[in-house]
Amino acid sequence: MRQRYLALLSVFASLPAMALTFQTRLESIEWTVEGDKFECRLSQPITDFGSGEFVRRAGEQATFRLKAYNPMLGGGSATLLAAAAPWQPGRGDINLGSVRLGSGDVLFNSSQLQAGRLIGGLMEGRSPVVRHYSREGGVSEVRLLPVRFSKAYGDYQSCVAKLLPKNFDQVRQSEVGFPGGGIDLDAKAKARLQVMLEFLKADPTVNHIQLDGHSDNSGNRLTNRDLSRRRALAVMEFFKANGIPESQIEMRFHGERYPLAPNTNAANRAKNRRVNVQLQRVPVAEKPAPQAAAPANAAATS
Incomplete structure (x- = not known):
C-alpha cells in the first residue's frame, strides 16, 4: 500500500501544475456509522486517500475531520466548501472558510459551525470539498458525495440520541x-x-x-x-x-x-x-x- 502511494506522489511531482481530485466512484459510495455513549462517527471512505468523518462527542456538537493515509495535500491552509452538485444548475458553492492542514493522520478538525453547515449541505445534495492550492499553482481537492447520506444520517442521529449528557x-x-x-x-x-x-x-x-x-x-x-x-x-x-x-x-x-x-x-x-x-x-x-x-x-x- 505504501509503495502505491509513493508511486502516485512520484507521478504527481513529475506533472505540471494541475487539478487533482480525490473522490470515490459513485457506485462505490458508502457511509458508515460507529459509536457508543461517548462519541458517534459518520464517515465516508475516500478511494486512494483516506476518509471524511463527522465526529460528535457527548456534550458537544459535531466537527468534521479529514483523515489521510499519507499527507498528500501538504501543509498550509485549505478552503472548506459545501459544493453544489453538477445536476443543481444555478446553485453556487458555499465557502465555509479556511482550515489549517496538519501532517498527521488527521489533517484537520473543523469548527462545530462548519460541520453543521456541511451536514445541512449534504441534506440538500451538496458535497463537502476540501480545496488546497499548492505553491506551484496546482489545485488539489478532496470530495465527499451525498449519495445515500439520508439513511446513514438517520442511523447517526440514533447514535447521538444515546450519548451521555457530557464528556x-x-x-x-x-x-x-x-x-x-x-x-x-x-x-x-x-x-x-x-x-x-x-x-x-x-x-x-x-x-x-x-x-x-x-x-x-x-x-x-x-x-x-x-x-x-x-x-x-x-x-x-x-x-x-x-x-x-x-x-x-x-x-x-x-x-x-x-x-x-x-x-x-x-x-x-x-x-x-x-x-x-x-x-x-x-x-x-x-x-x-x-x-x-x-x-x-x-x-x-x-
Whole structure:
C-alpha cells in the first residue's frame, strides 16, 4: 500500500501544475456509522486517500475531520466548501472558510459551525470539498458525495440520541455548593452530582473521586473545618448510596483556608461554602490512601 502511494506522489511531482481530485466512484459510495455513549462517527471512505468523518462527542456538537493515509495535500491552509452538485444548475458553492492542514493522520478538525453547515449541505445534495492550492499553482481537492447520506444520517442521529449528557472533559471537575449553609445537598447539587454519576457508571476507567470540602469564615476554625468535612461527607454518601465503592473516594477538608472570594459579604460567603469534586483515572497501584478525618465536634451552623 505504501509503495502505491509513493508511486502516485512520484507521478504527481513529475506533472505540471494541475487539478487533482480525490473522490470515490459513485457506485462505490458508502457511509458508515460507529459509536457508543461517548462519541458517534459518520464517515465516508475516500478511494486512494483516506476518509471524511463527522465526529460528535457527548456534550458537544459535531466537527468534521479529514483523515489521510499519507499527507498528500501538504501543509498550509485549505478552503472548506459545501459544493453544489453538477445536476443543481444555478446553485453556487458555499465557502465555509479556511482550515489549517496538519501532517498527521488527521489533517484537520473543523469548527462545530462548519460541520453543521456541511451536514445541512449534504441534506440538500451538496458535497463537502476540501480545496488546497499548492505553491506551484496546482489545485488539489478532496470530495465527499451525498449519495445515500439520508439513511446513514438517520442511523447517526440514533447514535447521538444515546450519548451521555457530557464528556469527560466537561464532568471531570465540578463544584457542589451549599449557599444556604448547613451540610445537606440541595436539588441543584444532586442534579450536578447525578451527571457525574452517570459518567462514572458508563466509564469504568474513571475509578477515583477526589472531594475537597470548604467553608466560609463565619465560625471559629474548628467549627469551619468540621463543616467542610461534613459537606464532603454528604457528597461521599451520595456516591456510595448510588453504588460507588468507598475505596474509590478520597475525602479532604480545608475549612476556611481556600476561599473562592473574599469573605466580605453574604454573597461571597455563600460561594465559599462548597465541595470541589474531581474525577480521575488512576492506576490501581497509584491510588492514594484515604486521609484521616478530624472528629466531628461542632454543629452545622455556618
